[in-house]
Amino acid sequence: MTAALLAAIWIGAPAPAFAAETGTTTAVTKDTARAAAGSLVPEDSEFQYAEQSGDAFEVLYYSDEDKAYYSVRVSIFTGEVSSVSTALVDNRGSREAVLTEDEVTAIASEDAGDVNVDSVALDTVAGRKKYEVQCSGDGFEVSYQINAESGRILKKTVQYL
Structure with missing residues (x-):
């Protein structure tokens, strides 16, 4: 038995069904995660990488026009986007607090x-x-x-x- 199945039995919850166990082909891949993320970033963005981090793929793009990185988290189970982050390359603050x-x-x-x-x-x-x-x-x-x-x-x- 897998650890997930043992844990599910122990807490009385239904065991998670993975694509390989159910015979379906709906598992989220790096390519499908990349496609989902690519639709949420500016057109000029260049793909940097996609890697699995826990229960999600972390997909990174860079926009030269915006001088910003875009990080998109896509669920490995559902393919849904759970978060989108944008960070400027030059993201230093200012020396003065002018704005209220x-x-x-x-x-x-x-x-x-x-x-x-x-x-x-x-x-x-x-x-x-x-x-x-x-x-x-x-x-x-x-x-x-x-x-x-x-x-x-x-x-x-x-x-x-």
Whole structure:
């Protein structure tokens, strides 16, 4: 017996059925994960790699036009996208905090759409300032790092619930 089957029996839950055990061919592959992720990144993005990490494929793309990396997590069981992260190559904060919390809230709300802004905090690392913003919407959560001077979104992660 496999460890998953033993664990399922022990806790009284149904054992997970994998494609090889059920005779189906619907298992998510690196190629199908790459295709799902590719539809969510800018057209100029170049595929970097796809690797399995736990119960998901982590698929990485790079956009030279945006100077940003796009990381997409795709479930190995369902093929559904569980999160999308964007990180600028130059994602340092600013030396000055020019923007107010209200201005940063407006930037995050405009980008994310119909969301509740749950928290806004100014963070300083190595003398560089950036705002950390947490938002929640219907079926998703978004976290941002926003440059405290320019308002540029340095990093964005969308987590689907």
